[in-house]
Amino acid sequence: METDTSRLLRRADRFQVVLIGEGLLIGGIAGFVVLLYRMALEYAGSGLTYILDFAKGHPARMAGWFAVLVILSRVVGKLVTFEPMISGSGIPQLEGEMVGKLTEKWWRVLPAKFLGGFLCIFGGLALGREGPSIQLGAMVGQAVSRGLFRGRTEEKYLLTCGASAGLAAAFHAPLAGVMFSLEEVHKSFSASVLVSAMTSALTADFLCSVVTGRETVFQFDILHVLPPEHYGLILGLGVILGVFGAFYNWFTLKAQELFQKASGLSQWQKLLIPFLLAGILGFTAPELLGTGHGLIEELTHGQMALGTVLFLLVGRFLFSAVSFGSGAPGGIFFPLLVIGGLTGGAYAGAAVQFLGMDPVYINNFVLLAMAGYFAAIVRAPLTGIILIFEMTGSLSQMLSLSIVSVTAYVAATFLRSKPIYESLLDRLLKRQGQKGDSVCGRKILTEFVVEKASLLDGIEIKEADWPENCLLVTVKRGAEEIIPRGKTRLQVGDVVVSMISEADQPRIHDYMEKLCRERPAG
Numbered sequence: 426m427e428t429d430t431s432r433l434l435r436r437a438d439r440f441q442v443v444l445i446g447e448g449l450l451i452g453g454i455a456g457f458v459v460l461l462y463r464m465a466l467e468y469a470g471s472g473l474t475y476i477l478d479f480a481k482g483h484p485a486r487m488a489g490w491f492a493v494l495v496i497l498s499r500v501v502g503k504l505v506t507f508e509p510m511i512s513g514s515g516i517p518q519l520e521g522e523m524v525g526k527l528t529e530k531w532w533r534v535l536p537a538k539f540l541g542g543f544l545c546i547f548g549g550l551a552l553g554r555e556g557p558s559i560q561l562g563a564m565v566g567q568a569v570s571r572g573l574f575r576g577r578t579e580e581k582y583l584l585t586c587g588a589s590a591g592l593a594a595a596f597h598a599p600l601a602g603v604m605f606s607l608e609e610v611h612k613s614f615s616a617s618v619l620v621s622a623m624t625s626a627l628t629a630d631f632l633c634s635v636v637t638g639r640e641t642v643f644q645f646d647i648l649h650v651l652p653p654e655h656y657g658l659i660l661g662l663g664v665i666l667g668v669f670g671a672f673y674n675w676f677t678l679k680a681q682e683l684f685q686k687a688s689g690l691s692q693w694q695k696l697l698i699p700f701l702l703a704g705i706l707g708f709t710a711p712e713l714l715g716t717g718h719g720l721i722e723e724l725t726h727g728q729m730a731l732g733t734v735l736f737l738l739v740g741r742f743l744f745s746a747v748s749f750g751s752g753a754p755g756g757i758f759f760p761l762l763v764i765g766g767l768t769g770g771a772y773a774g775a776a777v778q779f780l781g782m783d784p785v786y787i788n789n790f791v792l793l794a795m796a797g798y799f800a801a802i803v804r805a806p807l808t809g810i811i812l813i814f815e816m817t818g819s820l821s822q823m824l825s826l827s828i829v830s831v832t833a834y835v836a837a838t839f840l841r842s843k844p845i846y847e848s849l850l851d852r853l854l855k856r857q858g859q860k861g862d863s864v865c866g867r868k869i870l871t872e873f874v875v876e877k878a879s880l881l882d883g884i885e886i887k888e889a890d891w892p893e894n895c896l897l898v899t900v901k902r903g904a905e906e907i908i909p910r911g912k913t914r915l916q917v918g919d920v921v922v923s924m925i926s927e928a929d930q931p932r933i934h935d936y937m938e939k940l941c942r943e944r945p946a947g
Contacts (some may be wrong), residue, residue: 444582444621451569451583452590452628455562459594460633460717462539463562466554469547470715477707491704497548498700501541502693505752510535513749514556514756517850519563519588519610523581525869525930531564531571538564541754549703549714550748552755555595559605559756562629563593577927578870582618585611589622590629596642597633599626601812608805609846614902615872615920616888642816643721651789651820655782656828660789663797663829667836669768670801673742673761674845674930678852680750685856692752699748706744713740717763725788731774738767748781757845761802762795769794789825792817796826797833804837804844806830868924870898873937875919880940887911892936896924 482488505511510518510529513537521527542557566587570580575623583605592600605621611618651659684695706713712720720737723729745760773790776782792813799809810826843851875881881889886897886909897909901920907913915921925933 440653441617441620444617445624447569447583448586448624449620449628451566451586452625453632454569455565455587455590456594456629456632458561458565459558459591459629460636461594462542462558465543466546469543473547473549473714477711481708486707491701492699494548495697496706497544498697499693501544501753502696504537504541504689505754506692508533510534511538511541511754512752513849514758516556516846519560519584520846520850521854523584524609524934525927529567530565531567534564535561538754545753545755546715549707550698550699550753550755551714551717551745551760552748552753553716553757553759555592555758557590557754558595562587566619567613581620585618586621586625586817590625593626594629594633596812596816597630598812598815599630600806601815602626604811605672605805605808609803609809614874620817647788647792647821648785651786651825655786658776659793659825659829660743660832662769662794663832664836665772666765666768666794666797666829666833667801668840669737670798670833671837671840671842673802674842676846677749677757677845678848679744680746680853684750684752686869695751696753699751699753702744702747712737713744716759717741721766722768729770731771731778734767734771734774738764738771742768746931748752748876761798765795765798766791768798789822792822793825793829797829801833801837802831802845806834869927869930871923871925873921873935873941875915875917875921876942877917878944879942880945881915884915885911886913886915889940892933894926894929898922898924
């Protein structure tokens with residue numbers, strides 16, 4: 426066990442090499458687990474379609490299916506009660522663990538999340554596989570860490586490796602997996618985490634490619650690059666996506682709040698609401714069920730009427746919020762991409778109908794809207810751009826993707842909408858009322874990047890107001906490692922490596938983030 430400081434520092438010297446090997450191991454195991462999860466969800470979706478076709482028009486069979494949905498809600502409710510950390514996508518839980526504010530137990534989360542996610546998709550809830558895949562991958566990383574008796578410093582890297590492998594395996598998107606794990610999970614860049622996360626993601630993606638092939642998630646063609654005269658439409662779409670993204674975040678949190686206020690209902694009774702709603706929609710509007718992957722395929726391969734697109738957009742928006750707000754195990758990552766795609770389809774349809782735009786550009790706007798909507802909601806534009814590129818295989822839209830993502834990001838920021846996973850984590854921590862089970866004696870190495878014009882930019886180490894119980898170990902400047910002294914002057918891009926007690930991690934993490942990011946007053 427990593428219990429003494431000298432061993433921790435010695436091991437840090439060979440982190441990079443060790444982490445590459447561990448990344449390979451985690452990528453292989455996490456890739457296998459997520460591959461099984463993907464296959465299970467595919468069987469769940471096809472099984473649901475078969476059952477709905479079999480029962481439709483037969484009152485007795487329909488009643489039987491509603492009885493099954495009641496049972497499914499009861500089982501999923503038991504799973505969430507058994508392990509509350511499987512509720513929702515799992516990404517906020519992982520982020521909370523990374524900063525020491527929550528604790529997950531891999532041996533409980535792995536089976537409960539796997540089964541709970543499968544049953545929710547089988548029941549028809551409008552949830553995605555990506556959040557659960559990221560959490561499953563991260564729990565594989567935790568399992569490997571505990572099995573190899575690694576300390577908390579190294580475990581954070583292994584959690585990041587697992588998250589990267591999970592997203593890569595879920596979407597055939599290794600670059601997006603790495604970028605998301607760095608932007609959203611680890612929240613810092615260093616050679617060690619980059620190389621290990623990339624190794625893990627590539628390993629998981631290779632494993633899934635051998636079994637499922639190399640086809641991209643979305644199969645639709647972009648026949649022409651948008652001409653410059655349509656760039657005004659791109660900016661307009663970005664603004665709409667920013668506003669709509671801010672509303673999505675507010676509405677999703679409001680739906681979750683309404684379910685939480687229903688204190689008179691047990692967990693399974695709350696889940697019964699979306700399950701029964703899924704039953705009703707299954708016999709009236711089945712296209713609103715599940716992940717919604719087929720809707721994007723249909724939208725981009727045919728001439729879907731504008732009214733139909735708007736109906737699907739509103740229906741998916743509402744049902745996704747109800748499904749996620751109930752606390753069911755499942756993500757919002759893929760559903761929000763679908764809603765974004767439908768928004769782009771509706772926007773392009775209106776441009777064709779009222780502005781005379783050539784219909785050949787509809788698919789362009791579908792693709793752009795998925796990236797822009799993701800940037801507005803998750804506030805990780807680089808991940809969104811890379812993810813859409815990998816999911817569609819289209820390189821021709823990089824400039825327009827960047828424009829719409831930045832515009833949507835700025836619009837959502839202007840409306841003061843917090844990133845969805847950050848908001849969900851805040852809500853979760855308030856609900857938990859605790860920081861998690863930490864081991865006070867263990868030490869952790871943490872890294873923080875000095876940002877331009879921040880409180881640390883350009884000052885000497887002795888001038889900074891450092892938190893208590895925080896030991897500066899080194900300052901990384903490119904390939905150089907500087908021994909921190911009082912007169913060492915910090916600059917933009919420096920990576921400040923500090924050693925802290927695990928018990929102090931939540932407090933010191935927030936304090937150091939403030940030092941490295943906040944601008945001086947005046």
